[in-house]
Amino acid sequence: MGRWEPDARERLVRAALDLFSEQGYENTAVAQIAERAGLTKSTFFRHFRDKREVLFGGQDVLAELMTGAISSAPAEAGAVEAVEAALVATAETFTDERRAHGPQRLAVIAGNDELRERAALKMVGFAVAMTDALKQRGVPELEAAVAAELGVLAFNHGYERWLETGGDFAEVARRTFSDVRAAVGSLVA
Amino acid sequence: MGRWEPDARERLVRAALDLFSEQGYENTAVAQIAERAGLTKSTFFRHFRDKREVLFGGQDVLAELMTGAISSAPAEAGAVEAVEAALVATAETFTDERRAHGPQRLAVIAGNDELRERAALKMVGFAVAMTDALKQRGVPELEAAVAAELGVLAFNHGYERWLETGGDFAEVARRTFSDVRAAVGSLVA
DNA sequence: CAAGTGATGGGACTTGGTCTCATCACCGTA
DNA sequence: TACGGTGATGAGACCAAGTCCCATCACTTG
Numbered sequence: 001m002g003r004w005e006p007d008a009r010e011r012l013v014r015a016a017l018d019l020f021s022e023q024g025y026e027n028t029a030v031a032q033i034a035e036r037a038g039l040t041k042s043t044f045f046r047h048f049r050d051k052r053e054v055l056f057g058g059q060d061v062l063a064e065l066m067t068g069a070i071s072s073a074p075a076e077a078g079a080v081e082a083v084e085a086a087l088v089a090t091a092e093t094f095t096d097e098r099r100a101h102g103p104q105r106l107a108v109i110a111g112n113d114e115l116r117e118r119a120a121l122k123m124v125g126f127a128v129a130m131t132d133a134l135k136q137r138g139v140p141e142l143e144a145a146v147a148a149e150l151g152v153l154a155f156n157h158g159y160e161r162w163l164e165t166g167g168d169f170a171e172v173a174r175r176t177f178s179d180v181r182a183a184v185g186s187l188v189a
Numbered sequence: 190m191g192r193w194e195p196d197a198r199e200r201l202v203r204a205a206l207d208l209f210s211e212q213g214y215e216n217t218a219v220a221q222i223a224e225r226a227g228l229t230k231s232t233f234f235r236h237f238r239d240k241r242e243v244l245f246g247g248q249d250v251l252a253e254l255m256t257g258a259i260s261s262a263p264a265e266a267g268a269v270e271a272v273e274a275a276l277v278a279t280a281e282t283f284t285d286e287r288r289a290h291g292p293q294r295l296a297v298i299a300g301n302d303e304l305r306e307r308a309a310l311k312m313v314g315f316a317v318a319m320t321d322a323l324k325q326r327g328v329p330e331l332e333a334a335v336a337a338e339l340g341v342l343a344f345n346h347g348y349e350r351w352l353e354t355g356g357d358f359a360e361v362a363r364r365t366f367s368d369v370r371a372a373v374g375s376l377v378a
Numbered sequence: 379c380a381a382g383t384g385a386t387g388g389g390a391c392t393t394g395g396t397c398t399c400a401t402c403a404c405c406g407t408a
Numbered sequence: 409t410a411c412g413g414t415g416a417t418g419a420g421a422c423c424a425a426g427t428c429c430c431a432t433c434a435c436t437t438g
Contacts, residue, residue: 197416197417228417228418229417229418229419230418230419231417231418231419231420232416232417232418235416235417
């Protein structure tokens with residue numbers, strides 16, 4: 001793999017996360033991240049589109065899991081059930097190791113505008129992906145959009161809850177999604 | 190006002206919009222925008238935080254209108270009614286002149302990742318602002334978040350509809366929001 | 379052992395964005 | 409009319425993000 005040590009990508013992520021925590025995102029240069037990882041700026045940009053992306057790896061995998069679950073949901077399932085299945089399907093990526101960096105990662109993102117911006121784009125990406133997958137099942141445009149948006153909302157709240165409580169993400173996601181449904185019920189009542 | 194001609198900010202916006210349309214966002218340098226507006230790079234960054242922001246002026250005013258409407262909604266109004274009032278309250282900013290650039294602006298934004306990212310952040314900003322305003326009215330956290338999210342969804346769809354059909358934005362917003370409510374109804378049924 | 383492949387190093391280059399200081403128009407006041 | 413203050417602008421140095429191109433090295437395959 002690498003010229004000398006393997007796992008260049010993982011090393012870059014760790015170095016970035018640590019440096020961002022130590023000195024802040026904007027006070028950390030890409031060259032510095034690369035240096036700590038034993039690599040160079042060139043290699044960094046070969047692994048990540050830009051400086052922000054080092055904190056958002058694997059988000060495309062999540063989107064694929066979501067759309068896959070929606071597409072393969074039983075025919076009788078409604079839009080809401082399909083979206084719940086989408087959230088549950090992402091559980092396989094939420095490992096203990098990922099949970100360990102979670103809070104650190106969230107803190108860094110919360111402290112910088114560029115990163116909050118990127119996070120927002122990722123969420124829009126999820127919403128668009130789920131909306132399209134729902135429409136392909138025959139769900140009307142607006143209903144699909146609403147269901148997807150509720151799914152993203154539940155996903156975010158569920159993620160934070162999972163970081164606090166731990167356990168199986170699928171379980172937490174189901175509970176959070178159920179709370180969101182209840183909130184919708186209260187609203188329209 | 191300006192050293193020579195007035196309306197520096199407006200001139201920059203027009204120059205940027207035209208250049209982005211002509212040659213694309215990423216092929217246009219800030220110095221070039223400033224030059225066409227008869228100004229310099231320095232002045233550009235005095236008016237806008239960054240290159241993207243030149244396309245998103247006035248979004249903070251929108252957020253204030255939204256939160257203001259929610260705060261001053263009648264005490265009997267529920268979360269949903271308050272959010273509807275928030276959308277209607279933004280109508281005063283949607284002038285004919287703004288509608289004229291609308292499609293051009295949307296096309297530029299749709300064609301570039303950085304700009305879609307910024308747009309996403311703006312929408313998150315709306316959602317957070319409305320959520321906070323609703324919580325201050327005593328609406329429970331999750332209900333507030335859901336209502337705000339539905340509001341943003343309706344706002345976006347309403348904006349696009351308004352660009353197509355024209356007329357009073359308040360009217361279009363009310364209709365779109367009603368459609369969203371109907372979609373929610375179909376979902377939970 | 380030779381050739382090919384893939385990841386890396388290195389450096390030049392453009393541009394976004396910051397910072398500092400000088401300059402000019404305008405306004406009120408003496 | 410002359411003066412000083414204020415606010416917006418111009419100009420240029422400077423840093424870091426991101427792109428590009430080419431050389432280099434490790435590893436694999438025949």
